[in-house]
Amino acid sequence: MTTLIDAPVPKPFAGINVLELEITGKCQLTCSHCLSESSPRATHGTMTPADWQTVIVDAAALGIGQVQLIGGEPTLNPHWIQYTYLALSLGLRVQVYSNLFHVRDTWWEVFERNGVTLATSYYSNDPAEHDKITGRTGSYTRTRCNIREAVRRGITVRAGIVEVLLGQHVAEAREELVSMGVSQIKTDRARAIGRAGWPGQAPSVDELCGNCGRGRAAVLPNGDLSGCVLSRFLPTGNVRERRLADILGSPQWADTIAGIPPRSQAACTPDDSGDCDPANTEACNPAY
Numbered sequence: 001m002t003t004l005i006d007a008p009v010p011k012p013f014a015g016i017n018v019l020e021l022e023i024t025g026k027c028q029l030t031c032s033h034c035l036s037e038s039s040p041r042a043t044h045g046t047m048t049p050a051d052w053q054t055v056i057v058d059a060a061a062l063g064i065g066q067v068q069l070i071g072g073e074p075t076l077n078p079h080w081i082q083y084t085y086l087a088l089s090l091g092l093r094v095q096v097y098s099n100l101f102h103v104r105d106t107w108w109e110v111f112e113r114n115g116v117t118l119a120t121s122y123y124s125n126d127p128a129e130h131d132k133i134t135g136r137t138g139s140y141t142r143t144r145c146n147i148r149e150a151v152r153r154g155i156t157v158r159a160g161i162v163e164v165l166l167g168q169h170v171a172e173a174r175e176e177l178v179s180m181g182v183s184q185i186k187t188d189r190a191r192a193i194g195r196a197g198w199p200g201q202a203p204s205v206d207e208l209c210g211n212c213g214r215g216r217a218a219v220l221p222n223g224d225l226s227g228c229v230l231s232r233f234l235p236t237g238n239v240r241e242r243r244l245a246d247i248l249g250s251p252q253w254a255d256t257i258a259g260i261p262p263r264s265q266a267a268c269t270p271d272d273s274g275d276c277d278p279a280n281t282e283a284c285n286p287a288y
Contacts, residue, residue, distance in 0.1 A: 012062065012065060013062035013063055013064065013248060013249075014062075014217075014248040014249060014253070015214065015215060016062070016064050016215065016216060016217050016248060017064065017065055017066065018064070018066045018067070018068055018215065018216040018217075019055070019059045019064050019066070019067050019216070019217055019218070020067075020068045020070055020216060020217070020228060021052065021055065021056075021068065021069055021070065021083070021219050022036065022070050022072070022218060022219065022220050022221050022229060023044065023047070023052060023071060023074050023077045023079075023080060023083065023221070024042070024043075024044040024045065024071045024072040024073065024074060024077040024221060025037075025038050025039075025043055025071065025221050026038065026039075026042045026044060026071065026072045026073060026076045026077075027039060027040065027042065027071055027072045027099065028040060028073060028101045028102065028136060028139075029073070029099055029101060029135055029136045030134070030135035030136070031121075031133060031135060031164075032133055032135065032164060033133070033162060033190035033191075035191065035229060035230055035232070036072060036229065036232070038071060038072040042072060043221075044076075044077055044221060045221020045223075046221065046222050046223065046240070047219075047221055047222065047223050047239075047240065049079045049082070051223060051239065051240055052079070054239070054243075055219055055244060056083060056087050056090065056092070057086075057090065058239075058243055058244040058245065059087075059244065060087070060090035060092050061245075062244060062245055064092070065092065065093060066092060066093040066094070066095060067083075067092055067093075067095075068094075068096075068097055068119075069083060069084065069094065069095070069096050070097040071097075072221075073098060073099050074098060075096070075098055075102075075103075075107065080096070081107075081110055084096070084113075084116065088113060088116070092115070093115045093116075093117070094116050095116070095118070095119055095158070096110075096111065096116065096117075096118055097119040097120070098118065098120055099121060099134075099143060100118075100120045100142065100143045100146040100150075101136070101142050101143060102142065103146050103149075108149070108155075111150065111153070112153055112155055116155075117156040117158065118150055118158070119157070119158040119159070119160065120157065120158075120159055120160070121159070121161070121162065122143065122147070122160070122161055122176075122177055123164065123173060124168060124169040124170075124172065125169050125172040125173050125175070125176040126169050126172075127140040127141065129165065129168065130143075130173075132165070133164050133168075144176075144180075147159070147177070147180055148180055148181075151180055151181035151182065156184070157181075157182050157184070159177050159182050159184065159186075160185075160186050160187070160188065161173050161174060161177075161185065161186070161187045162187070162188050162189065162190055163187065163188070170187060191207045191230055202233065205231075205259065205260050205261060207230070208227075208228075208230055208261075209228075209230065210260065210261055212226070212227030212228040212230060212231040212234075212257070212260050213226075213227030213228070213231070213253070213257035213260060214227075214257065214262065216228050217248065218231075220232055222238070223238040223240035224236075224238050225238065225239055225244070225247050225248075225253075227256065227257055227260060231260065234256055234259075234260070236250075236253050236256040237250065237252065237253065
């Protein structure tokens with residue numbers, strides 16, 4: 001493995017502001033459009049805790065201002081809090097992209113830390129429609145409850161709505177989120193990647209938002225680096241074999257990103273893949 005450069009580097013390095021860390025493929029849900037095909041049967045991947053720590057340290061050294069912990073469901077990785085605190089100690093902002101299906105009481109203080117924000121996916125104001133998309137009965141109630149609790153605690157919450165079904169209650173889902181106090185909301189369509197892809201057909205760059213590698217990059221559970229989690233089928237280098245600076249500064253990286261058509265009006269919305277008081281309502285804090 002090569003050595004991280006010691007000389008001052010541009011900030012942010014290679015124009016990367018956000019580094020997505022897909023720290024697990026495991027998830028309690030089996031969303032029908034999941035780009036990473038996460039499920040309860042998936043694994044955390046081949047990246048070790050030491051590997052992830054190295055990536056976080058390198059990101060800070062390169063002036064990348066924020067890491068996003070994603071999955072799968074990132075809180076199913078037993079080291080996610082350790083990664084969060086390491087990033088914060090290095091001056092990085094941290095966003096945890098959780099399905100909010102289950103939140104342990106002790107996790108709220110992590111989400112409340114300065115520099116930490118919370119993101120989630122929300123699909124409908126109709127519980128049955130939401131649960132159909134996630135593949136898990138009761139997911140609507142749990143997510144909704146935990147969104148309300150996060151807002152009550154003053155935690156910044158960002159929500160992504162992905163249109164998966166014909167006639168899906170997208171507008172109504174947005175209205176419900178706003179009524180709960182969520183103001184940062186983005187919508188997207190399901191991209192033909194992962195479970196939403198066409199059977200027997202490789203993903204196309206035409207399915208990408210156009211911002212991949214332009215302001216963000218992603219490290220996958222096996223260590224592959226891609227322009228974002230959506231462009232996982234275009235890996236360029238592996239952080240277990242080469243340091244982050246080497247890959248981001250390589251001609252191969254530049255060529256890969258140049259091959260993704262930019263679309264200025266598109267927004268990159270990772271899909272994963274929330275009224276009551278979770279502290280006192282059994283439905284919001286059940287066992288796994």
